[in-house]
Amino acid sequence: MSLIVYAIPFFLACIALEMLISVLKKRKVYRFHDTVTSLNIGFISETIRVLVKLLTVVVYAVVLDKVAAFQWDIKSPWVWVLAFFMYDFFYYWAHRSGHEINLLWAAHVVHHSSEDYNLGTALRQSSTNQVFYWIFYLPMAIAGIPVSVFVTIALISALYQFWSHTQLVPKLGWADRVFVTPSNHRCHHGRNDYCLDKNYGGTLIIWDRLFGTYTEERDDEPVVYGTLKPLQSWNPVWGNLRNYVALTRDTLATAGWRNKLMRVFAPPAWTPEGQPVETVDMRHYTPFETPSTRLQRVYGVLGSATVLALVVHLLLVAADLSMGARILYTVLIACNTACLAWVFEGKSWALALESLRNTLTLGSLTAGVWFSPVAPKIQIVAALVLLLSWALLWRINRERVAQANLQAVPAVRA
Ligand SMILES: [Zn+2]
Ligand SMILES: [Zn+2]
Structure with a gap:
C-alpha cells in the first residue's frame, strides 16, 4: 500500500509536466473539471483496492498452493519471462471481456468516460474492475507462477500503461505494431467507428494483431475520445454506478430469462429485437462542460x-x-x-x-x-x-x- 503512496507524487508530477508541455505547445489537452474528476475517480479506486486487492491475492495464493503441481523458482529468469507473456496474454482477454461482456463493461466504462485524453485519464480507473478481473489470471497460479512474481509483473504492466495515455507523443513507427503505445491506445479510447472494440493490449499489441482487433490511428480522421453513451457528469460515484443502474433497469425491462441473461453477458450493443442501441450523434455533439470561475x-x-x-x-x-x-x-x-x-x-x-x-x-x-x-x-x-x-x-x-x-x-x- 505504501508503494501506491509513493507512486502518487510521481503520477501527479508527470501530469503537471504534461500540462506544462501542452501549454508550451499551445495544445488544449486538459480541462479543469475533467482532470479533477479523473483524479478523484482514481483516488476512490485506490481506496476500494485496499478492500479488494488483498482478497484477490489471497485467492491466487490459495489456488497456487492447492492446485499447482509445482512452483517455479523465483530466481530463474525464465519464470519472469513466462509470467510477463502470460500476464500480458490474460490481460488482453480480461480487457477484451471488459468491452464485450455487458456486466464487465459496466465496470470498465469508467476508464473510458473521459472525453479528453491525457495522463490524468490513465488514473481514471474503475472501482469495481478488480471484483472481476482477478479470475482471468488464475491460470498463472495453476501454472505455478509465484505470488511475488505475479504481483510484480502486474505492477510493471500497470505502470507501463500510464505513459500510453498522452496526445503529445506522435506515432512511433514499428513500435506501434509491437508495443502498446500512445498512438494505438489513443484509438482504444476513441468512439469513431474504426476505433470501437480495438487495441485491447496492455504492454504488447501483438495479441490484437493475432486475434484481429488491431487498428492504426488515422491521420485523416482524428480520434474523438469518450463513449457512445457519454457520462455527462463530474461525479465519480455516479460514474462508477451509472452503467450498473442502466444494466439493472434494462435487464428488468427485458422479457424472458434467455434475453435477461443475454442483456448481462452479451456485448453492450446487444438488444432483444436486434435494433441499434441509442447512442450519441457524433456530428452534433460537444464534450460535456459546465461553467467554472x-x-x-x-x-x-x-x-x-x-x-x-x-x-x-x-x-x-x-x-x-x-x-x-x-x-x-x-x-x-x-x-x-x-x-x-x-x-x-x-x-x-x-x-x-x-x-x-x-x-x-x-x-x-x-x-x-x-x-x-x-x-x-x-x-x-x-x-x-x-x-x-x-x-x-x-x-x-x-x-x-x-x-x-x-x-x-x-x-x-x-
Ligand atoms: Zn478499455
Ligand atoms: Zn486507457
Missing part, C-alpha cells in the same frame, strides 16, 4: 487536495483498521468526491452541502477525532483549510447570486 477552480483544487490527504491517510493506516472502519472511511472519501462534483455541476444546494461536508470532515480532523489521533500540525492545517473553504464557498455563493441577478434583469425588463 477562477474561485471555483481554486476551491476544486483545495477540495481535491483534502480528498488526496484522506486517501493517503487511509492507505497508510489501512493495515491497522478493521474491515468495517475501512469500508466506512472509503464511503466517506467517496461522499467527499461526490459533494465536490455537485459544486462543479452548479447544483443549487451543493454549496450548503459542501459547507456541511467541510465542517464534518475538516472539523473532525481539527478536533483530532478522525479515526486515529492526528499530529497537532495536521490539526492546524485542517483548521486553516476549513476556514479557507468556508471563505471560498461564501465568495462562490455571492458570485452565483450576482450572476443570477444579472440574468434575471433582462427577463424582468422584457
